[in-house]
Amino acid sequence: MQSRQGMPGPLQGLDLAPLYRDCLLDSRERRETYDVIAGELCDYGLQWRGGAVDAKAYRCRTGRLAIYSMRYGDEVTITPDLYRDFLLVHVCLRNGIELDGDGETAHVPQGGVYFSAPQRRIRLRWQEGCEQVIIRVPYGLAGIEAGTPLRPGAPLAAGLAPIFSSQLNMLLSLARQPEGLPGLADWAAHAEEGFARFAALHLRADPAQAAAALRSWDPAGGEASERDGSERHADRRDRLVAFIESRLARPIQLDDLTRAVGVGRSQLNDLTQQAFGCAPMALVRRLRLQAARRDLEIDPDQTLTQLSLRYGFEHQSRFSAYYRRLFGEAPRETRGRLHGAAPATGTGRSG
Template sequence: MDLLPQLDLSKIYHRPVFRSHSAEDSHQALSRAITHHQLNWGRGDVSTALYRRELNRISLMILSYGAEVIIRPNAFKDFVLVQMPLRGSAEIESDGVGIHLNSGEVAVVAPRRSIRLHWQANCEQLILKLPTELLRQTACQTCALSHCPSLGADCQPWIDPVFKLAGGIAPQWQALLQQMLSLLSPDQARELHPSWINQFEQTAALFLQSHQPSVLERDNQGDEDSSDFNQMPAPFDTRLTRIEDYMRSRLFAPISLADLARVAEVSPRTLNVLCHRHRGVAPMVLLRNLRLEAARNKLISDPRASVTEVAMEYGFGHLGRFSAYYRERFGELPRQTSLMRH
């Protein structure tokens, strides 16, 4: 069975970064383009080629070495790689977990300690590079922590060091991938609004995060708690209204997932399932959205309010992150809302 989807990769192939028959030049160029790494050459002729295009924050690359290679990159923390052989095969070992990747199969790689890649001769791969900051923006929706670290540097938006997308969901990822390719403009012109592309990139990031095997297993185990729902003395809507009222009464105060679970009188896991089923988002995302709406109302109604003061007032200690969340939610920056008053 041919697993390779029919993708239009022409817009990437039209942007070569480099081509080389030199092992040394290839190593140096790839270290600059992707990440520092050790590179050992095996059988076959060196015929390296790299093509690359960018959306807002996601890089799309096509890479081939010609020869068989073993690659040992430094364990990367600032990004996650999605790899799909267009031809040939490869093996990946990340933090002691190993997989074999055939043509058309998709692997997601996020090592914390060590990684080893073994590409067979004449292997060519489509590679996506997703920055960790993008993943942090969607991490709340798959997080099982009882206390949210406000998406700071300690937030771990990824769980599994390497995994393959299951065959049943691979077509959905391929459809997302084809749409991503269609968003690439044929030239340098920006025809689509960056905020819309940013929203699409977050959708792609959330798709990959939510289909990690450990997340799927955790959520399936969560379904075993369905007896909790049946034993609830209060209806779902009553409990959700209760926690939303609690959130609105404490928009200026720190709130954890454990706090919300106590108010709803359920476990944090059950509350997470409840919010996803009936509000479409995780509890902490629901809280953030309520705070953003309150901040927007304040910017519109109070001519004396500054963006910085409003961000701090509603619990957003990082102004840049507040602006990013705000634009994602309302399609404009806080200062643009503020200018509407004048």
């Protein structure tokens, strides 16, 4: 993955080092790659060309933005769910992509930046070895209201690469600063909104509307409505967690979650991204893993096969991989630690 050195073309000032501190994925398996990416962003169709898989993904979250670095290795064709209430920013670090949004095709080369918000159809083809930074921007943060006419996509305006790089560098740096500095959170929120509105400018169909949106931006306004929104957000969050925890041993589908909370899929995804930093089904997996860990701590003598099946994981190897990613140790290591000794290699129960 790239940081400042070797950054292509007009993005030479971009410093991605803060992004590469949280590795989400390092895999050569297609299924694991799909599961992790879908859990972070949204459900999508994924077609591999047939080459070698060399997938890697990193994540950095600010308060309301999710910033990722991703690669698949092989050439892939992706057909994601439609973007209902967010836009994506694509930054091609290595090789390029082809996007088909609402019938308009765009080729984004290495070093290119593209803003995407299709409403009817989206298809992306990543070249072999393509590596991208992807930024998920909620419409609300960008000042885009329901029904606002948007272009399906647009490249970064000529000459604005230094501004874009400066804004992204600031967001990444702020996300990694220690808490405690007075006023830092307010400044970070201001920087987030500035970046989001900068992205939205490229997609507004009416230039006059874009100018009006900037003039109407009041970073200090809307405090009462924000409080009301925060209360609704907390209520939905609590209902969602209560529903999942009541069904940890039973199958859960995405539509079950939307009905439990009373929102659509896109709103649910926004809720879990903001409250938990992940997609809805990734939250289900996380809560199941946390419950499995508590169960194992209570009864370390149970088999790991029984434990994984009890919480909906049909494949123990995948359960162990998810467990290690979340807790930093395998289930067998947890069990060995609870027994008061390091887990033996090649001995004991296989689980």
